Amino acid sequence: MENSIYLDEARDPLIIAEGWMKDGKDVAIATVVETWGSAPRPVGSHLVIDAEGNFHGSVSGGCVEGAVVTEAIDVIDCGKAKMLEFGVADETAWQVGLSCGGRIKVYVERLG
Protein backbone atom coordinates (compact mmCIF):
# COMPACT_ATOMS: atom_id res chain seq x y z
CA MET A 1 0.00 0.00 0.00
CA GLU A 2 1.33 3.43 -0.92
CA ASN A 3 1.49 5.99 1.88
CA SER A 4 0.35 3.65 4.62
CA ILE A 5 -0.20 5.51 7.88
CA TYR A 6 1.48 2.69 9.78
CA LEU A 7 5.04 1.38 9.60
CA ASP A 8 5.52 -1.63 7.38
CA GLU A 9 7.20 -3.54 10.22
CA ALA A 10 8.19 -6.52 8.09
CA ARG A 11 10.21 -4.33 5.72
CA ASP A 12 11.22 -1.34 7.84
CA PRO A 13 15.04 -1.38 8.16
CA LEU A 14 15.19 0.22 11.61
CA ILE A 15 12.54 -2.13 13.02
CA ILE A 16 14.49 -5.08 11.56
CA ALA A 17 17.75 -3.73 13.08
CA GLU A 18 16.12 -3.55 16.50
CA GLY A 19 14.89 -7.12 16.11
CA TRP A 20 18.38 -8.33 15.15
CA MET A 21 19.81 -6.52 18.17
CA LYS A 22 17.30 -8.27 20.44
CA ASP A 23 18.39 -11.58 18.90
CA GLY A 24 21.95 -10.79 19.99
CA LYS A 25 23.28 -10.10 16.49
CA ASP A 26 25.93 -7.51 15.65
CA VAL A 27 24.42 -4.87 13.41
CA ALA A 28 25.59 -1.94 11.28
CA ILE A 29 23.37 0.86 10.03
CA ALA A 30 24.15 2.70 6.79
CA THR A 31 22.45 6.03 6.09
CA VAL A 32 22.44 8.26 3.01
CA VAL A 33 23.61 11.62 4.41
CA GLU A 34 24.11 13.58 1.20
CA THR A 35 23.19 13.35 -2.47
CA TRP A 36 24.26 15.31 -5.55
CA GLY A 37 22.53 15.21 -8.92
CA SER A 38 20.16 12.35 -9.57
CA ALA A 39 20.25 9.89 -6.70
CA PRO A 40 18.02 6.84 -6.46
CA ARG A 41 17.29 7.06 -2.72
CA PRO A 42 16.69 10.24 -0.70
CA VAL A 43 18.84 11.57 2.15
CA GLY A 44 17.97 9.69 5.34
CA SER A 45 17.43 6.28 3.66
CA HIS A 46 18.80 3.27 5.54
CA LEU A 47 20.43 -0.05 4.79
CA VAL A 48 20.90 -2.32 7.82
CA ILE A 49 23.44 -5.12 7.79
CA ASP A 50 24.30 -7.97 10.16
CA ALA A 51 27.71 -9.59 10.66
CA GLU A 52 26.81 -12.41 8.23
CA GLY A 53 26.09 -9.93 5.46
CA ASN A 54 22.29 -10.17 5.61
CA PHE A 55 20.75 -6.82 4.79
CA HIS A 56 17.45 -4.92 4.50
CA GLY A 57 16.52 -1.54 3.06
CA SER A 58 18.53 0.38 0.48
CA VAL A 59 20.81 3.37 0.01
CA SER A 60 20.72 3.22 -3.80
CA GLY A 61 18.73 1.35 -6.37
CA GLY A 62 20.92 -1.70 -5.81
CA CYS A 63 24.01 -0.12 -7.45
CA VAL A 64 26.28 0.13 -4.41
CA GLU A 65 24.64 -2.05 -1.75
CA GLY A 66 27.23 -4.80 -2.25
CA ALA A 67 30.11 -2.45 -1.45
CA VAL A 68 28.25 -0.96 1.53
CA VAL A 69 27.64 -4.44 2.97
CA THR A 70 31.36 -5.27 2.69
CA GLU A 71 32.34 -2.03 4.42
CA ALA A 72 29.62 -2.54 7.06
CA ILE A 73 31.02 -5.93 8.07
CA ASP A 74 34.36 -4.18 8.56
CA VAL A 75 32.67 -1.48 10.66
CA ILE A 76 31.02 -4.16 12.81
CA ASP A 77 34.48 -5.74 13.37
CA CYS A 78 36.41 -2.59 14.24
CA GLY A 79 33.59 -0.48 15.70
CA LYS A 80 34.68 2.72 13.97
CA ALA A 81 32.15 4.55 11.79
CA LYS A 82 32.98 5.25 8.12
CA MET A 83 31.88 7.79 5.55
CA LEU A 84 31.64 6.30 2.07
CA GLU A 85 31.24 8.19 -1.15
CA PHE A 86 29.96 6.75 -4.41
CA GLY A 87 29.80 8.38 -7.82
CA VAL A 88 29.88 7.40 -11.45
CA ALA A 89 31.98 4.23 -11.62
CA ASP A 90 34.78 5.53 -13.83
CA GLU A 91 35.42 8.67 -11.85
CA THR A 92 35.99 7.11 -8.47
CA ALA A 93 38.27 4.60 -6.87
CA TRP A 94 35.28 2.39 -6.15
CA GLN A 95 34.64 -0.56 -8.37
CA VAL A 96 30.94 0.10 -8.24
CA GLY A 97 29.11 3.30 -9.02
CA LEU A 98 25.83 4.96 -9.73
CA SER A 99 24.94 4.58 -13.39
CA CYS A 100 22.45 7.43 -13.01
CA GLY A 101 25.35 9.87 -12.84
CA GLY A 102 24.66 11.09 -9.33
CA ARG A 103 26.84 10.93 -6.24
CA ILE A 104 25.93 9.87 -2.72
CA LYS A 105 27.58 9.92 0.68
CA VAL A 106 26.76 7.04 3.02
CA TYR A 107 27.53 7.00 6.74
CA VAL A 108 28.08 3.51 8.11
CA GLU A 109 28.07 2.96 11.87
CA ARG A 110 27.86 0.06 14.28
CA LEU A 111 24.78 -0.34 16.43
CA GLY A 112 26.06 -0.18 20.00
Add this chain to the structure above:
Amino acid sequence: MDPYALKTLNAERRARRAAILVTDLGDGRDRIVREGDQVAGELGAAIAKAFRSGNSGSVEAEGRTFFLNAYLPQPRLVVIGAVHISQALAPMAKIAGYPVEIVDPRTAFATSDRFPDVALHAEWPEDALKRQPLDSYTALAAVTHDPKIDDFALKAALDANCFYVGALGSRKTHAKRVERLLALGATADQIARIHAPIGLDIGAASPAEIAVAVLAQAIQAFRSRGLEATASARKSESILEKHDA
Protein backbone atom coordinates in the same frame (compact mmCIF):
# COMPACT_ATOMS: atom_id res chain seq x y z
CA MET B 1 24.10 4.30 16.79
CA ASP B 2 23.18 4.06 20.40
CA PRO B 3 20.88 1.02 20.91
CA TYR B 4 18.73 3.05 23.27
CA ALA B 5 18.34 5.77 20.62
CA LEU B 6 17.20 3.15 18.10
CA LYS B 7 14.63 1.72 20.56
CA THR B 8 13.33 5.19 21.39
CA LEU B 9 13.16 6.15 17.72
CA ASN B 10 11.22 3.03 16.76
CA ALA B 11 8.81 3.51 19.68
CA GLU B 12 8.11 7.08 18.54
CA ARG B 13 7.62 6.00 14.93
CA ARG B 14 5.25 3.20 15.95
CA ALA B 15 3.20 5.69 17.98
CA ARG B 16 2.98 8.08 14.99
CA ARG B 17 5.01 10.78 16.73
CA ALA B 18 7.70 12.82 14.96
CA ALA B 19 11.35 12.43 16.02
CA ILE B 20 14.74 13.50 14.73
CA LEU B 21 17.91 11.47 15.17
CA VAL B 22 20.77 13.94 15.62
CA THR B 23 24.18 12.42 14.86
CA ASP B 24 27.47 14.23 15.39
CA LEU B 25 29.36 13.11 12.28
CA GLY B 26 32.65 13.94 14.02
CA ASP B 27 32.46 11.57 16.97
CA GLY B 28 29.42 9.47 16.02
CA ARG B 29 27.42 10.36 19.12
CA ASP B 30 23.68 10.56 18.64
CA ARG B 31 20.48 11.44 20.41
CA ILE B 32 16.75 11.58 19.74
CA VAL B 33 14.90 14.88 19.74
CA ARG B 34 11.10 14.72 19.98
CA GLU B 35 8.84 17.37 18.51
CA GLY B 36 8.43 20.14 21.09
CA ASP B 37 11.75 19.42 22.87
CA GLN B 38 13.70 22.63 23.36
CA VAL B 39 17.10 22.73 21.62
CA ALA B 40 19.01 26.02 21.77
CA GLY B 41 20.96 27.91 19.13
CA GLU B 42 21.64 27.21 15.46
CA LEU B 43 21.13 23.49 15.95
CA GLY B 44 17.71 24.13 17.52
CA ALA B 45 16.67 26.32 14.56
CA ALA B 46 17.78 23.63 12.09
CA ILE B 47 15.88 20.98 14.06
CA ALA B 48 12.69 23.06 14.07
CA LYS B 49 13.00 23.50 10.31
CA ALA B 50 13.51 19.77 9.78
CA PHE B 51 10.38 18.99 11.84
CA ARG B 52 8.32 21.29 9.59
CA SER B 53 9.68 20.13 6.24
CA GLY B 54 10.39 16.51 7.10
CA ASN B 55 13.65 16.86 5.13
CA SER B 56 16.81 15.25 6.46
CA GLY B 57 20.26 16.77 5.97
CA SER B 58 23.55 17.93 7.45
CA VAL B 59 23.95 21.13 9.40
CA GLU B 60 27.00 23.01 10.68
CA ALA B 61 26.52 24.29 14.22
CA GLU B 62 28.83 25.12 17.11
CA GLY B 63 31.82 24.20 14.95
CA ARG B 64 30.55 20.66 14.40
CA THR B 65 28.73 18.83 11.63
CA PHE B 66 25.47 17.18 12.61
CA PHE B 67 23.28 14.94 10.51
CA LEU B 68 19.58 15.40 11.20
CA ASN B 69 17.45 12.45 10.15
CA ALA B 70 13.81 13.50 10.35
CA TYR B 71 11.18 10.80 10.85
CA LEU B 72 7.70 12.25 10.41
CA PRO B 73 4.55 10.13 10.58
CA GLN B 74 2.57 9.89 7.36
CA PRO B 75 0.03 12.73 7.57
CA ARG B 76 -3.54 11.74 6.79
CA LEU B 77 -6.96 13.30 6.32
CA VAL B 78 -10.16 12.18 8.02
CA VAL B 79 -13.33 13.54 6.44
CA ILE B 80 -16.57 13.48 8.39
CA GLY B 81 -19.31 13.30 5.78
CA ALA B 82 -19.62 11.22 2.63
CA VAL B 83 -20.90 14.19 0.67
CA HIS B 84 -20.32 15.69 -2.78
CA ILE B 85 -17.26 17.71 -1.58
CA SER B 86 -15.72 14.53 -0.15
CA GLN B 87 -16.06 12.74 -3.48
CA ALA B 88 -13.73 15.33 -5.02
CA LEU B 89 -11.55 15.74 -1.93
CA ALA B 90 -10.68 12.05 -1.50
CA PRO B 91 -8.83 11.50 -4.82
CA MET B 92 -7.19 14.95 -4.69
CA ALA B 93 -5.83 14.44 -1.19
CA LYS B 94 -4.55 10.99 -2.11
CA ILE B 95 -2.62 12.45 -5.06
CA ALA B 96 -1.18 15.17 -2.80
CA GLY B 97 0.15 12.44 -0.47
CA TYR B 98 -2.50 12.51 2.26
CA PRO B 99 -4.33 9.18 2.59
CA VAL B 100 -8.03 9.73 3.26
CA GLU B 101 -10.63 8.08 5.46
CA ILE B 102 -14.28 9.00 5.28
CA VAL B 103 -16.73 8.57 8.13
CA ASP B 104 -20.49 8.96 7.77
CA PRO B 105 -23.16 6.93 9.58
CA ARG B 106 -25.70 7.66 6.84
CA THR B 107 -25.52 4.49 4.78
CA ALA B 108 -27.23 6.16 1.80
CA PHE B 109 -24.24 8.52 1.55
CA ALA B 110 -21.40 6.19 2.56
CA THR B 111 -21.51 3.74 -0.34
CA SER B 112 -18.57 2.25 -2.20
CA ASP B 113 -20.35 3.18 -5.44
CA ARG B 114 -19.97 6.84 -4.55
CA PHE B 115 -16.51 6.35 -3.04
CA PRO B 116 -14.48 3.76 -4.94
CA ASP B 117 -10.93 3.15 -3.65
CA VAL B 118 -11.44 5.09 -0.40
CA ALA B 119 -11.34 3.83 3.18
CA LEU B 120 -15.00 4.36 4.04
CA HIS B 121 -16.63 3.87 7.45
CA ALA B 122 -20.44 3.83 7.43
CA GLU B 123 -20.69 4.43 11.16
CA TRP B 124 -20.79 7.18 13.77
CA PRO B 125 -17.54 9.10 14.39
CA GLU B 126 -17.81 7.98 18.05
CA ASP B 127 -17.24 4.38 16.90
CA ALA B 128 -14.89 4.91 13.96
CA LEU B 129 -12.55 7.22 15.88
CA LYS B 130 -12.41 4.88 18.85
CA ARG B 131 -10.96 2.18 16.60
CA GLN B 132 -8.55 4.51 14.81
CA PRO B 133 -7.85 7.51 17.10
CA LEU B 134 -7.01 10.95 15.77
CA ASP B 135 -3.52 12.36 16.39
CA SER B 136 -1.40 15.43 15.66
CA TYR B 137 -0.49 14.06 12.20
CA THR B 138 -4.14 13.85 11.22
CA ALA B 139 -6.25 16.56 9.59
CA LEU B 140 -9.98 16.53 10.16
CA ALA B 141 -12.58 18.13 7.91
CA ALA B 142 -16.18 18.03 9.10
CA VAL B 143 -18.49 18.59 6.16
CA THR B 144 -21.88 17.00 6.97
CA HIS B 145 -23.61 20.21 8.15
CA ASP B 146 -25.22 17.98 10.78
CA PRO B 147 -24.26 18.77 14.40
CA LYS B 148 -25.20 15.23 15.48
CA ILE B 149 -22.40 13.89 13.27
CA ASP B 150 -19.86 16.76 13.13
CA ASP B 151 -19.71 18.02 16.73
CA PHE B 152 -18.26 14.94 18.42
CA ALA B 153 -15.58 14.60 15.73
CA LEU B 154 -14.62 18.28 15.96
CA LYS B 155 -14.24 18.07 19.75
CA ALA B 156 -12.19 14.86 19.39
CA ALA B 157 -9.95 16.53 16.76
CA LEU B 158 -9.28 19.50 19.03
CA ASP B 159 -8.49 17.22 21.98
CA ALA B 160 -6.14 15.09 19.84
CA ASN B 161 -4.38 18.26 18.61
CA CYS B 162 -5.01 17.47 14.95
CA PHE B 163 -2.78 19.66 12.77
CA TYR B 164 -5.84 20.87 10.89
CA VAL B 165 -9.47 21.13 11.95
CA GLY B 166 -11.97 22.52 9.46
CA ALA B 167 -15.75 22.76 9.63
CA LEU B 168 -18.15 23.48 6.79
CA GLY B 169 -20.81 26.14 7.33
CA SER B 170 -21.42 29.87 7.27
CA ARG B 171 -20.26 32.24 10.02
CA LYS B 172 -23.78 32.12 11.46
CA THR B 173 -23.73 28.32 11.51
CA HIS B 174 -20.29 28.41 13.09
CA ALA B 175 -21.41 30.81 15.85
CA LYS B 176 -24.03 28.26 16.92
CA ARG B 177 -21.45 25.48 16.63
CA VAL B 178 -19.07 27.39 18.93
CA GLU B 179 -21.79 27.53 21.61
CA ARG B 180 -22.35 23.79 21.34
CA LEU B 181 -18.61 23.01 21.49
CA LEU B 182 -18.19 25.24 24.56
CA ALA B 183 -21.01 23.28 26.17
CA LEU B 184 -19.10 20.08 25.32
CA GLY B 185 -16.12 21.46 27.27
CA ALA B 186 -13.95 22.88 24.48
CA THR B 187 -11.79 25.87 25.47
CA ALA B 188 -11.73 29.20 23.63
CA ASP B 189 -8.13 28.50 22.51
CA GLN B 190 -9.22 25.18 21.04
CA ILE B 191 -12.16 26.74 19.22
CA ALA B 192 -9.89 29.40 17.72
CA ARG B 193 -8.05 26.58 15.95
CA ILE B 194 -11.12 25.60 13.90
CA HIS B 195 -11.03 26.80 10.31
CA ALA B 196 -14.59 27.98 9.65
CA PRO B 197 -15.89 28.77 7.13
CA ILE B 198 -13.76 25.92 5.81
CA GLY B 199 -11.08 26.29 3.11
CA LEU B 200 -8.76 28.96 1.82
CA ASP B 201 -10.64 31.95 0.43
CA ILE B 202 -10.22 31.33 -3.30
CA GLY B 203 -13.85 32.08 -4.13
CA ALA B 204 -14.59 28.37 -4.51
CA ALA B 205 -18.08 27.76 -5.89
CA SER B 206 -18.45 24.11 -6.90
CA PRO B 207 -17.96 21.12 -4.58
CA ALA B 208 -14.68 20.29 -6.37
CA GLU B 209 -13.41 23.84 -5.93
CA ILE B 210 -14.30 23.76 -2.24
CA ALA B 211 -12.32 20.51 -2.04
CA VAL B 212 -9.28 22.30 -3.51
CA ALA B 213 -9.68 25.10 -0.93
CA VAL B 214 -9.91 22.59 1.94
CA LEU B 215 -6.93 20.55 0.77
CA ALA B 216 -4.80 23.68 0.27
CA GLN B 217 -5.69 24.90 3.76
CA ALA B 218 -4.82 21.52 5.28
CA ILE B 219 -1.43 21.51 3.49
CA GLN B 220 -0.78 25.08 4.64
CA ALA B 221 -1.54 24.04 8.23
CA PHE B 222 0.76 21.03 7.93
CA ARG B 223 3.72 22.95 6.53
CA SER B 224 3.44 25.76 9.09
CA ARG B 225 3.23 23.48 12.14
CA GLY B 226 4.86 25.15 15.11
CA LEU B 227 5.19 28.52 13.39
CA GLU B 228 2.18 30.04 15.22
CA ALA B 229 3.88 29.42 18.57
CA THR B 230 7.17 30.92 17.34
CA ALA B 231 5.36 33.95 15.92
CA SER B 232 3.45 34.64 19.14
CA ALA B 233 6.64 34.20 21.19
CA ARG B 234 8.37 36.81 19.00
CA LYS B 235 5.38 39.11 19.42
CA SER B 236 5.53 38.92 23.21
CA GLU B 237 9.31 39.44 23.09
CA SER B 238 8.90 42.67 21.13
CA ILE B 239 6.23 43.84 23.56
CA LEU B 240 8.67 43.21 26.41
CA GLU B 241 11.37 45.16 24.58
CA LYS B 242 9.01 48.14 24.24
CA HIS B 243 8.30 48.01 27.96
CA ASP B 244 12.01 47.93 28.73
CA ALA B 245 12.65 50.98 26.55
